[in-house]
């Protein structure tokens with residue numbers, strides 16, 4: 001079993017919490033950079049390979065800037081994410097706009113930035129033509145339906161709201177061709193938090209096979225295949241991270257078999273991973289406010305599910321460390337809870353931990369993706385700060401905590417006086 005370690009000592013964390021009160025998410029810059037380099041290095045065989053970081057996983061411009069400096073683009077799904085990419089200085093094909101049920105203003109903004117449009121539905125061809133015009137490069141999101149088994153988080157592709165059917169894909173590219181489009185991409189995303197390397201190789205095979213068929217039927221040549229995100233991370237100690245060398249080797253073999261053999265090279269391979277890139281390098285740091293004992297033993301934190309929703313909505317496992325007590329026997333059974341008026345506001349249920357005391361610091365692991373970004377304000381809870389543990393060991397605040405003024409900023413209290 002892999003050990004779950006922390007990039008800071010208990011003493012360091014104590015110092016950090018003196019300056020920045022809990023709860024907060026803290027990200028490990030070195031971990032993110034090293035993994036980013038590892039990820040990309042596996043695909044050096046593919047000229048033009050690019051990873052578009054899925055901004056929704058960790059929409060913080062400082063993190064995006066770090067990744068941009070490593071050659072990453074941004075996969076955006078909304079106006080806010082496009083604006084963030086713009087702030088970070090990204091333009092053109094550094095941005096992939098993969099959205100669904102998309103409003104015209106967002107397409108407009110994506111076009112303004114020169115982003116690659118990835119359409120989720122065949123009706124969007126007419127929609128973009130009407131509202132923003134058809135760009136010279138267009139990508140479609142393919143939903144392979146029964147051809148591909150889904151997984152627990154994303155579900156069965158046939159039940160999924162995303163993407164074109166195979167028939168719509170052929171019809172769509174035909175229509176684009178008739179409209180004069182010359183540059184094409186294809187995209188799919190059929191898994192979420194998948195740990196099996198073969199799954200991504202199989203996905204590549206479905207896409208490459210489809211590229212060959214579309215070329216045969218329509219004469220369309222593709223510039224890129226975006227294989228989506230969904231690469232899992234070892235939330236549990238018994239999990240193993242995805243071997244990206246294995247993924248890459250498998251894809252390379254298929255590239256030779258389908259793409260090169262049919263004279264369809266060069267084809268750029270893209271990914272739009274979020275979780276794999278930053279997930280393991282984020283930690284939610286909280287403090288124990290109360291210990292409660294009724295029918296069960298509860299550890300009540302100063303963080304709640306508004307800081308990290310995954311355990312509540314997916315019953316997701318997040319490892320918990322009590323700094324300084326790592327080597328004590330983990331023989332006390334607890335539910336670790338937050339303070340929301342929701343009984344599923346639990347970071348862990350029936351978790352064996354060392355004896356916990358009021359005032360202990362608690363570190364919840366693997367919160368670097370779909371953590372802070374899934375936060376919300378129910379019960380008037382405020383979103384926490386985000387900190388960055390720099391490579392040189394210093395800590396920078398890269399997002400301050402919300403205040404009650406932020407929370408109430410959309411209300412006009414003065415209007416109450418004349419309101420009856």
Ligand SMILES: Cc1ncc(COP(=O)(O)O)c(C=O)c1O
Nearest residue numbers: 054098229230231272273274275
């Ligand atoms: C279209 C799309 N791309 C990429 C991602 C990133 O997924 P992950 O963070 O699991 O890699 C998501 C996640 O929701 C997505 O919907």
